[in-house]
Amino acid sequence: MKVTIDGKEIDVPKGTTILQAARMIGAEVAPPAMCYYSKLKSSGGYCRTCIVKVTKGSTANPTPMPKPVASCRTEVMDGMVVENFTSPEIVEARKGIVEFLLINHPLDCPVCDQAGECKLQDLGYEHGLAESRYEFERREFDMIDIGDKVKLHMNRCILCYRCVKVADQLTDGRVHGVINRGDASEISTYIEQVIDNEFSGNVIDVCPVGALTDKTFRFKQRVWFTKPVDAHRNCPTCSGKVRLWIKGEDVLRVTARKDQWDEVEEFICNACRYDHKKKSDWEIEGPSPVNRHSVISQNQYAHLNQQKLEQLKHQSALGFMKIDKKP
């Protein structure tokens, strides 16, 4: 099936969603997604950041769709034409969505463990407005422990439902869900029950914001001061393929490996995540690929940045270009 997204055409198999097709084309046309997670069934459709405009339904029925659609849950039709970043209407609408997501978010990034690898920071930076027009009190919840290793900081939650899907699909016996409704909705374990099983720690990895954090890592270190390396071990429960976050000789944190779209490649078990925090427990494969634009890379390649800055200064002095862009 042929689909055109922002003027770029691609051939995809039947059943592909617009978002998947856009990701196949590349990051330059892929809509941001806060709740969609390709590894979890029936995820997506909630956050509405991935909305796009379908200007031509299909070759057979070219009528445009009347409203913007959630690209993560809309399957492509043959001959469909989609506008994402090229539609000013969508760019504007997305700004609105980002603003909505942020009005009740505490913006406590300076004390939040997710800072630096937070999808909401990226989203706000790339697609949001410079300042909020919201002037009221933000909703507040008490922090609660979900089990002895996971902290739920509900104030930061954007209700993407990813952790609910993990609890539903990866672990036996659903004890994790959403209670209350509207802007009073909150993620909760049913009547203070803990998630007690081998894969529960994955809720931390799928959380796009700092709502679910690893209690064994909380306040230990800013992520950009640690260095990610890929490692593996022989694990009887999971694949054992993980990412270690190292500072000096210490393994501060163990997470699953994430791909280009910040999605977990393979879910890992709690034993790998919490109980093996020595370098000697692991066979280290090498440094993890880190996106050049990520703040995590900044610290790793500080010397390169310095070199580049020197070079730019030099060029600028010669009248080539101005240093108003980040190196």
Place this chain on the structure above:
Amino acid sequence: MARKLLIQNDQVPGINTLEVYRAQGGYRSVEKALKTMVPDQVTEEVKKSGLRGRGGAGFPTGMKWSFLAKPEGVPRYLVCNADESEPGTFKDRYLMEKIPHALIEGMITASYALGARTSYIYIRGEYFYVARILENAIKEAYEAGWLGRNILGTDFSHDCYVQVGAGAYICGEETALLESLEGKRGNPRIKPPFPAVAGLWGCPTVVNNVETIAAVCPIVNMGGDEYAKIGVGKSTGTKLISASGHINKPGVYEIELGLPVEEFIYSDAYCGGIRNGKSLKAVVAGGSSVPILPAHLILKTAAGEPRLMSYESLSDGGFQTGTMLGSGGFIVMDEDTSIVKNLFTFTRFYHHESCGQCSPCREGTGWMEKVLKKFLNGTAQESDVDLLWDIQRKIEGKTICPLGEAAAWPVAAAIRHFKEEFLEVARSKKFVDISHYERLNKQYAS
């Protein structure tokens, strides 16, 4: 006197019992359908009648029925949406309370047309006493052989159940209703797939409003063509209107579609004019979520033609100068009404009822309520009107289900037609007492 098809017998004593209902000619449509027609013929009659969904959207019922997927070996369901929660709408309650058998009869006939072995009536929690009335009626129907195995000696067997919800506006959205009926959290599903393909427990399902299902009986009795002669243009048949607000005679009225709005408001047969001799300021014509219209636009269209109570005439002029027939919740406001306060009430409702699944509605409805509250406690700026406009614009059309629109449209329309009033309230800095809302909020919280 206008023709009535649904509630013509509502004043007959004992009409809620099967005996009296049958004596008044009840259950004729079941007899006629089961004995003389094949299911597709019933669907055909409904198509010919031009009946449109009475819940609010006005989608042609016959077409909805013909979309129902009919794979072999998979059960099909009919679900009656009795979760009537739209503020200003109380017609279904009246019908079910007075003549419960009209709904049961419609359920049997419609199920026969759709080939549904089982049907459900999903009723909102606040109508628990109506649910009891329905359950009694169903019991009577079982005893008389109108429900159960081999109805009237034919091959058609049917069971009908009443399910009481917990009282949530969102469960009136058909997919949220199905989720709730399945015993889950009432969150709307993401469409497609539509219920006609995968509805209740993944099986093909038709969800219809109470009034729509009840209207199937007269259609089968009189024939689709005959029914289509009532009304005007594509708005055929009769419609129950819940009239409320500052009028002399609030209540439920059955009208023939095409009745002039002016006649409906001022005639003694209907609303009986504005209370205390005041003049008309505005009307919300179809339940709180449709755009409000000022007096001059509700009585006459922008082109100067008299406005009629019909799907087409009320929506004439789009949202710029028109509105919608919606669910028929006709709220009349006199000259003393504060549109700002009224809008706050509506918006507060949508904030309270948002399910919280998708972000624009979850966050936007609460924000709009807070901004509107500023107008009432005298702290609003003139720029807040523009802010409100911008928030509603960013909610509309971006949400999973129509609750986003339902919350955005009243705000948009109020600002469109009454902007000056908002600006005046903002300038005057006057405090409006809303302490009774605070008390209500506390009640909800407890």
